[in-house]
Amino acid sequence: xxxxxxxxxxxxxxxxxxxxxxxxxxxxxxxxxxxxxxxxxxxxxxxxxxxxxxxxxxxxxxxxxxxxxxxxxxxxxxxxxxxxxxxxxxxxxxxxxxxxxxxxxxxxxxxxxxxxxxxxxxxxxxxxxxxxxxxxxxxxxxxxxxxxxxxxxxxxxxxxxxxxxxxxxxxxxxxxxxxxxxxxxxxxxxxxxxxxxxxxxxxxxxxxxxxxxxxxxxxxxxxxxxxxxxxxxxxxxxxxxxxxxxxxxxxxxxxxxxxxxxxxxxxxxxxxxxxxxxxxxxxxxxxxxxxxxxxxxxxxxxxxxxxxxxxxxxxxxxxxxxxxxxxxxxxxxxxxxxxxxxxxxxxxxxxxxxxxxxxxxxxxxxxxxxxxxxxxxxxxxxxxxxxxxxxxxxxxxxxxxxxxxxxxxxxxxxxxxxxxxxxxxxxxxxxxxxxxxxxxxxxxxxxxxxxxxxxxxxxxxxxxxxxxxxxxxxxxxxxxxxxxxxxxxxxxxxxxxxxxxxxxxxxxxxxxxxxxxxxxxxxxxxxxxxxxxxxxxxxxxxxxxxxxxxxxxxxxxxxxxxxxxxxxxxxxxxxxxxxxxxxxxxxxxxxxxxxxxxxxxxxxxxxxxxxxxxxxxxxxxxxxxxxxxxxxxxxxxxxxxxxxxxxx
Numbered sequence: 332x333x334x335x336x337x338x339x340x341x342x343x344x345x346x347x348x349x350x351x352x353x354x355x356x357x358x359x360x361x362x363x364x365x366x367x368x369x370x371x372x373x374x375x376x377x378x379x380x381x382x383x384x385x386x387x388x389x390x391x392x393x394x395x396x397x398x399x400x401x402x403x404x405x406x407x408x409x410x411x412x413x414x415x416x417x418x419x420x421x422x423x424x425x426x427x428x429x430x431x432x433x434x435x436x437x438x439x440x441x442x443x444x445x446x447x448x449x450x451x452x453x454x455x456x457x458x459x460x461x462x463x464x465x466x467x468x469x470x471x472x473x474x475x476x477x478x479x480x481x482x483x484x485x486x487x488x489x490x491x492x493x494x495x496x497x498x499x500x501x502x503x504x505x506x507x508x509x510x511x512x513x514x515x516x517x518x519x520x521x522x523x524x525x526x527x528x529x530x531x532x533x534x535x536x537x538x539x540x541x542x543x544x545x546x547x548x549x550x551x552x553x554x555x556x557x558x559x560x561x562x563x564x565x566x567x568x569x570x571x572x573x574x575x576x577x578x579x580x581x582x583x584x585x586x587x588x589x590x591x592x593x594x595x596x597x598x599x600x601x602x603x604x605x606x607x608x609x610x611x612x613x614x615x616x617x618x619x620x621x622x623x624x625x626x627x628x629x630x631x632x633x634x635x636x637x638x639x640x641x642x643x644x645x646x647x648x649x650x651x652x653x654x655x656x657x658x659x660x661x662x663x664x665x666x667x668x669x670x671x672x673x674x675x676x677x678x679x680x681x682x683x684x685x686x687x688x689x690x691x692x693x694x695x696x697x698x699x700x701x702x703x704x705x706x707x708x709x710x711x712x713x714x715x716x717x718x719x720x721x722x723x724x725x726x727x728x729x730x731x732x733x734x735x736x737x738x739x740x741x742x743x744x745x746x747x748x749x750x751x752x753x754x755x756x757x758x759x760x761x762x763x764x765x766x767x768x769x770x771x772x773x774x775x776x777x778x779x780x781x782x783x784x785x786x787x788x789x790x791x792x793x794x795x796x797x798x799x800x801x802x803x804x805x806x807x808x809x810x811x812x813x814x815x816x817x818x819x820x821x822x823x824x825x826x827x828x829x830x831x832x833x834x835x836x837x838x839x840x841x842x843x844x845x846x847x848x849x850x851x852x853x854x855x856x857x858x859x860x861x862x863x864x865x866x867x868x869x870x871x872x873x874x875x876x877x878x879x880x881x882x883x884x885x886x887x888x889x890x891x892x893x894x895x896x897x898x899x900x901x902x903x904x905x906x907x908x909x910x911x912x913x914x915x916x917x918x919x920x921x922x923x924x925x926x927x928x929x930x931x932x933x934x935x936x937x938x939x940x941x942x943x944x945x946x947x948x949x950x951x952x953x954x955x956x957x958x959x960x961x962x963x964x965x966x967x968x969x970x971x972x973x974x975x976x977x978x979x
Contacts, residue, residue: 338549341521343384344414346392346401350517350545351509352381358504359385360401363392368399369502371474371483373459375490376506379546382486383423385506386455387413389484390421394449409449420449426458426487435462435469442473442481452481459485460492467494474500508543511535512637517545518552527556532640533568540572575607580615581646587662587690588653595687599680609679613670620663626651627659665690706962845875846934852911853934856904863903866891868938871923871931877912883923883931895920946975 343349346356355374362368372389374382391410395403403410412418424438438454446452456462462470474483474497485501487493509517515538522529529537529552537555541548551572558571569576579602586594602612622639626632626647633644669686676682849872857864869891873881884892894900901918908916923931932940950973953959963970 336550337521337525337553338546341524341549343381343388344391346388349381349385349388351513352385352506355385355504355506359389359392363399363401366399368393368482370477370481371501372485373490373493373498373501373503374484374486374506375503376488377508377543378488379541379544379548380506380508381545382506383455383457386484386486387421390418390451390453390455390482393451393453393482394418394420399450418449420446420452421455422453423455423457426456427461430462430466432463432465432469435466439469439473442478445480450480453484454481455484455486457486458488460487460489464494467497471496471500509545509548510543511538514538514541514543514545514548518548521549521552525556529555529559529568530565532565532642535640536565536568536572536574536577540574573607575602575612575615577615577643580612580619581643581650583612583687584616584619585650587687588650590691592688592691595691596684599684599687603680609683610670610674612683613666613673616666617663617670620659620666622647623651623654624656624659624663627654627656662690705965706958845872846937849875850934852907855911856907859907860903862894863900863907866894866900867904868935869933870895871927871933873921873923873931877914877916879917879919880908881919881921883921883927885923885925885928892920949973949975 346360349356372386374386376382391403391407391413392401393399394409394413396407396409397404409418413421416423422441424434442452442454444452477483483501485493485497490498490503515534518529518534518537533555537551538548540551555568555571559567566576579598583595583598583602586598599609599612603609622636625635629635632647633639636644636647639647665686669683669690672686673679673682853864853867856867867882869888870882870884873883882895884895895904905916905918908918953973954970959970
């Protein structure tokens, strides 16, 4: 008598025998009991999960001699014929080899005829997704309105390839992969029926390799039993399956934890000598790290890792205690990258070895909370020492210690007598209008030659060339004028630096006082006319008094100079000046030479200088802050740059 494979010998014949598809079984049983059986079914799922077997059981239940039943009698002749595969009214068609339009036309012709013995004609089309587009179209009408004596059952592993028009005409059932626990129970039951025995580790290995397929599990069990000769030997089972032992993966990862390069290289050599796929080794390492994270993250890891043997769970628990969560996360990411490299590399062994040796460089990560605690101590006044750093300054590297020392600005006290002997000079307004005399070496002006003259009376010349003496102002009047300018100054006004030189801009006290009043005028103009106000911001104040105002523009400011020459803008500025001074004020536009740029800065330049100095001060303060320096030292980095963000 020929041997019958376990997958065929123990193939389910009733709904109760189906493993791991309770949701499908329940629905089909209820539909039969309630007489609500659809005319077309679609069974989808991975290989070996029971799609075709369930289709045969459904066919037997519908064609039972005593009527449709979820538990037909064992001696039912129709059910026996279906189980033996010789029922004339059950047609099992392979969609891969019968995928043409002609095959479907033949099916349509046969559908019209009544069944010869059974109650229904059943067509089981396996791998239905292999049918051609024309075949699907030919089947549509028949599938939608078949004769009452016809039922269709389609099975496929790739439902996404089936046209929507076919899917909409079927009841779809998605078959799940069978869990490891259910596979273990089923395999134990088969072994008991066979009178054989297999160790728990070997049984776990068979179930894992089946990957949720009952048929694959039965085939692997057949292979293992033949290899061991009925003797339960776990090592022999692992050898028979041709898979990498879990213990080997455990030892390889332990070598990573211990930073034992010799053990890593020896382990890779051993795995490669056995002919194992090195890409599978990477996959098993990824799964191993996941198992360790389960132990670190869950309270009941044995429930999540139900497929692991008690010995494996004990080893995982010990190894998880020796690893940190952050370390496992980093190792996981590196192993995943290594798996991608090994899979596509022509030098898999070398890529695996180099990837594992690279993981040896992973250092234990410092928790952010620990860093924050050290910074908190610093804020309290005590600067903690960095890990591995000596408490006292090292004589071998004094410069580094000097860099880490906080720098505090120290200002020497000024004697009171000296401070009283040198009173601060009072600002004075200029007794004469400021003159922008043209230097002898300066080039000839081009405004008057290249551009039409500004709308000024023809008999007058620019104020920079001809100015009348100005009556002298008393000190009291100067103080009052300065106080009024300071009172008028809004908070949002453009800041004016103190008299002196800063960033290449030098101001005389008299010019600084003019700029203070000029700033107020420009600020009010910006609110009324933003464009004209922008022109005034970029103009250089050569003279600012009731009798006349002179504005200068350099060669690089032609855009603003052209804007100032426009009639509407010029008139607006003239009216604004007349309103400001309470009477007609002459407005003159002139050219500023290179030698005059620092003497007559624009408000825009002054603002830019102020911002640069502020940013520079913030950067300097940040770099010298002891908290920042200590944090950089803790992290082992350096400050590349300081970015100042504007607050909204």
